[in-house]
Amino acid sequence: MSRVLIVGAGLTGSLCACLLRRELQNKVHIVVWDKAKGSGGRMSTSRPPDSSSHSADLGAQYITATAAYAQSHHSVYSELMAAGVLQPLDGLVEGLRQRDGSTDYMTPLGMSSVVKHFLSESADLFFERHVTGLYRRGASWEVQRKAGDSEMFDAVVLTMPVPQILQLQGDVGHMLSVEQKQQLDGVVYSSRFALALFFPPDVVFSFPWAARYVTNNRSICYIAADSRKRNADGPGRGPSLVVHTSVPFGVEHLEKDKEDVQPIILQELHKLLPDLPQPISIKCQKWRYSQVLTSVPDCPGHMTIHDRPLLVCGGDSFVHSNFDGCVESALSVLSVLKASL
CATH class of the missing domain: 3.50.50.60 (FAD/NAD(P)-binding domain)
Structure with a gap:
């Protein structure tokens, strides 16, 4: 063997x-x-150390299938849909550029559930x-x-x-x-920082969108009400917010400790969402290798x-x-x- x-x-x-x-x-x-300490890579789902009811996707946010790939990778998509790992993304995403024939999917249990689905039957896994x-x-x-x-x-x-x-x-x-x-x-590769903010169960966001692409901001390019995006809001579950920085911001601060970069991101976030409640926990992720720009x-x-x-x-x-x-x-x-x- x-x-x-x-x-x-x-x-x-x-x-x-x-x-x-x-x-x-x-x-x-x-x-x-x-x-790492867990599976997922750039499709990881994070939880704060003090809570099991919160989670947030700090890497990939949703999956877009073009018409061609929906056909050529049909077996993969149909398997994940049948297992309940993938569902159509039906929340409002402000600033999303629609492509003809494409379908967007979200993961109710978080992006890492895709990876865990395939690992569950495949191998001896060691972290x-x-x-x-x-x-x-x-x-x-x-x-x-x-x-x-x-x-x-x-x-x-x-x-x-x-x-x-x-x-x-x-x-x-x-x-x-x-x-x-x-x-x-x-x-x-591009580089960026991602921030997850976890809130108490009684918090309800005042904005209508599940995710929003931010323009005209040098620091932040994307914000998601992560639990809303995944239809994961429910009794006893506090909402979570995910922030992705722009690539220029990531490059500028790449060699700094994420603890020093986190306050800068929060300051910019509160300019965009001044009514945001106080989170109970925050997690910052530095993606040195975020997306492949040149393969x-x-x-x-x-x-x-x-x-x-x-x-x-x-x-x-x-x-x-x-x-x-x-x-x-x-x-x-x-x-x-x-x-x-």
Whole structure:
């Protein structure tokens, strides 16, 4: 039985693990590692430390399916809809540019529920496993962790952001061709901060929208009444508000501690929503790698660094930065794994 390691418990990694299990069943032993304390990656759902009744999406906010992707990825969308993980987004989103034939979906249980759905049947999942190096050992890979120990695998899939792939110690850098190195160096990400404000159960927002795109503000580009957007308001549940900063703001403050940036965002927020009540808890997230602005050109959704033992990279950096880009990449990586294994 081949041991396959998938690094990264975001959408690409979780879907790839799920599909690999379904395709090869008991022929492979699938392991997923993530350096974070929970799954989701940029589709994470956060809770304050002092409450189980609050939650907020600090990364991806909703999923937009074009008519073409709704057809080509029909099985993925229909599965998530049937499981109750996805529902049509029917709340008012001010400033949303409508695209012909596109459908917007929200996640009633939060964005991380999409990733958890695929992980629930797919793999042995381990958190706080930070990969620092890969070393070829004959027909296997020795994968080293920050904790100092290592494990052996027959194939490795890397789905973390490209800069983190390039930082890996060991044999990865030597195996990249000149062209591959240039392509990876050319991947560009946006950076931003996100803020979640959690309120007492008796708070009712006075504005009518579920989300709003903000124009003419250098600091804030998007605000969402997150619980309203997900139809999650209910008895005993306090509402939550999510704020995303603009990319220029993210770049300007990227190297600062988020504790120092949070008051600046709150000050700008209160200019936009002066009647906002006092929250009971606030969480700030720095997204160094938010969205892919420039992906690897003309890429099929993956990059194979080494054939045997297999080392392949996937994620939205190798296609385009949205939900369907990650699905496309997972399907692409799956085809490479099946051919190799």
